Amino acid sequence: MEKTVLLFDGNCGFCTRAAQWVKRWDRKDRIRVVPFQQPGAPERYGLTREACEQAAWVITPDGERHRGAAAILTALSEALGCPWIRTLYRVPPFRWIADAGYAWVAAHRGLLPGTRPYCEEHPEECAGGSL
Numbered sequence: 001m002e003k004t005v006l007l008f009d010g011n012c013g014f015c016t017r018a019a020q021w022v023k024r025w026d027r028k029d030r031i032r033v034v035p036f037q038q039p040g041a042p043e044r045y046g047l048t049r050e051a052c053e054q055a056a057w058v059i060t061p062d063g064e065r066h067r068g069a070a071a072i073l074t075a076l077s078e079a080l081g082c083p084w085i086r087t088l089y090r091v092p093p094f095r096w097i098a099d100a101g102y103a104w105v106a107a108h109r110g111l112l113p114g115t116r117p118y119c120e121e122h123p124e125e126c127a128g129g130s131l
Contacts, residue, residue: 003032004078005045006071007057010035010126013114014105015056018072020115026079035118037126055106069095069102 006022009015019033034041036052045059051067058071058078066074070089077086088094105112119126 002061004030004061004075005059006031006033006075007036007041007045007047007052007059008033008118009053009056010037010118010122011120012109013117014109014112015114016118017113017115019118022075022079025076028081030078030081031075035122035126037119055102068106069098072102073098 006019008019022031023033036042036047036049036057042049042052045057046065047057051057055068056071058066058074060066060074060078073089074086077083089098
């Protein structure tokens, strides 16, 4: 694998917007954003659809897998070229706050501003993607 992969929920408008932001900040093209509804995507990265339904995931080129807040911070760290962002997650108070924030956003994502969901815009890439 040459790039870091961000697996996101392509049926979620907020998740789609977040993935677009990560890509926009990725000026050196280090991140590949993939809706987990893409046929075979979870399995390609050693995950299950169920795991992807519960949280965003990031898989680094060396095979490390990160879930939830760790995934988002790893993606931002890669996109911005700022390794210290990823390192912050290792500090317990910051990790606890990041995990709590991620859990809140995940539980309320349907109420948060977003954009047209990726799988609605690209149904040919998300076969059987309706949740």
